[in-house]
Amino acid sequence: MAASETQPPAGPGQGAAGAPAGGDDRTIHFHFDFLSPFGYFASLRVDGLAARHGRRCEWRPMLLGISVLKVMGLPPVADTPLKGAYIRRDAERYARRRGLEVARPFGAPQINPLLPARAVCWLREHSPALARPAAAALYDAHWRRDEDISDPDIAFAALAGAGADTDGVRAGLDSGEAAALLRAEVDASIAAGVFGSPTFRVGGELFWGVEKMETLEEWLAAGGW
Numbered sequence: 001m002a003a004s005e006t007q008p009p010a011g012p013g014q015g016a017a018g019a020p021a022g023g024d025d026r027t028i029h030f031h032f033d034f035l036s037p038f039g040y041f042a043s044l045r046v047d048g049l050a051a052r053h054g055r056r057c058e059w060r061p062m063l064l065g066i067s068v069l070k071v072m073g074l075p076p077v078a079d080t081p082l083k084g085a086y087i088r089r090d091a092e093r094y095a096r097r098r099g100l101e102v103a104r105p106f107g108a109p110q111i112n113p114l115l116p117a118r119a120v121c122w123l124r125e126h127s128p129a130l131a132r133p134a135a136a137a138l139y140d141a142h143w144r145r146d147e148d149i150s151d152p153d154i155a156f157a158a159l160a161g162a163g164a165d166t167d168g169v170r171a172g173l174d175s176g177e178a179a180a181l182l183r184a185e186v187d188a189s190i191a192a193g194v195f196g197s198p199t200f201r202v203g204g205e206l207f208w209g210v211e212k213m214e215t216l217e218e219w220l221a222a223g224g225w
Contacts, residue, residue, distance in 0.1 A: 025202055025203040026054075026055055026056060027055060027056045027057070027058050027202070028046065028049070028050045028055045028056070028057045028058070028200055028201070028202055028216075029058050029060055029192075029200070029201040029202070030042065030043070030046045030057055030058065030059050030060060030198060030199075030200055031060050031061075031062045031189050031194045031197065031198065031199040031200075031201065032059065032060070032061065032062065032135075032139075032197045032198050032199075033061070033062055033063060033064045033113060033117075033197040034061070034111075034113045034116050034117060034138060034139060034142055034149065035064060035110050035111070035113050035197075036064065036197035036198065037091045037102070037104075037106055037143060038091065038094075038197065038198060038209065038210045039139075039197040039198045039210075040102075040139050040142070040143040041091075041094055041095075041098070041100070041198075041210045042198035042200075042210045042213065043059075043135070043136060043139050043198075044100070045210075045213060046198075046200070046213070047132075049213060049216065049217055052217070053217070053220040053221065055202070055220070057132070059120070059124075059131060059132045059135045059136075060124075060185060060189065061113075061116075061117035061120050061121055061135070061182065061185060061186075062117075062185070062186055062189045062194055062197060062199075063113065063114075063117065063182075063186050064076075064196070064197055065113075066186050066190070067186075067189070067190060067194065067195040067196070068195065068196070071190055071195070072195060076110075078107055078110070084107070087106075088106040088107045091106040092106055094210070100144075101144055102143055102144060103143075103144060103145055103146035104142060104143050104144075104145075104146040105146075108146075111142070111148055111149065111150040112150040113150070114150075114179075114182070115149070115150050115152065115155055115173070116135075116138045116142075116149045116150070116155055117182050118172075118173060118178035118179055118181070118182045119134065119138075119155065119159060119164075119169050119172075119173065119178065120134055120135045120138070121178055121181035121182045121185050122168070122169055122172035122173070122177065122178040122181055123164055123169065124181070124185075125181055126165075126168060126172070127164065127165060127168070130162060130163055130164050130165075133162040133163065134158070134159050134162040134163075134164045136162070137158040137159065137161055137162040138155065138158050138159070140158075141154060141155075141157075141158045156169070156170075192206070193206055194206065195208070196208045196209065198210055200212070200213070200216050202216075202219075202220070205219070205224070207219070
């Protein structure tokens with residue numbers, strides 16, 4: 001499913017990490033978990049948003065199982081009484097509003113996201129130009145086509161379709177290098193304050209949730225506040 005300015009003036013305030021409010025980073029860091037339908041929704045729009053504001057976009061896998069369950073000590077949102085049902089309804093409503101084809105039922109049993117996340121981290125290190133299309137292909141397979149991307153055959157078919165070096169990815173997975181790269185990425189995201197998917201980071205500023213994309217767009221256009 002396809003989706004689809006100027007150097008900002010210095011802001012008066014400081015970002016969460018001491019960066020100027022306008023952002024000293026010309027990159028939008030897009031933190032996502034393949035388990036997150038809202039991360040999938042954001043993936044369809046984030047590159048266009050970045051392009052409209054002359055920013056690069058870096059796709060960075062994270063793990064909700066670490067940030068939410070272990071660091072924050074919270075149960076999975078899908079298992080939370082009242083909130084879980086609301087989130088499923090909200091995802092369905094978002095998909096209808098945007099006219100998105102989503103074959104995977106919201107609230108379906110979750111897969112293990114480690115293989116696809118590790119593969120994308122390995123590509124970020126060794127073939128950075130292919131990391132984004134590979135992640136997009138995996139997201140598309142999982143949500144639009146309801147395929148289990150924790151299955152190596154399915155994951156590698158998606159990676160091959162995106163032009164990735166599947167032999168290299170396999171070697172990285174077998175050697176443990178890809179796992180180490182994902183651990184480092186998750187640690188870095190937590191150190192930056194990222195806890196949910198999707199999160200958009202510009203300099204020291206974080207914007208969490210697909211509904212914050214409009215706020216992010218306004219923030220970038222204004223040069224921050």
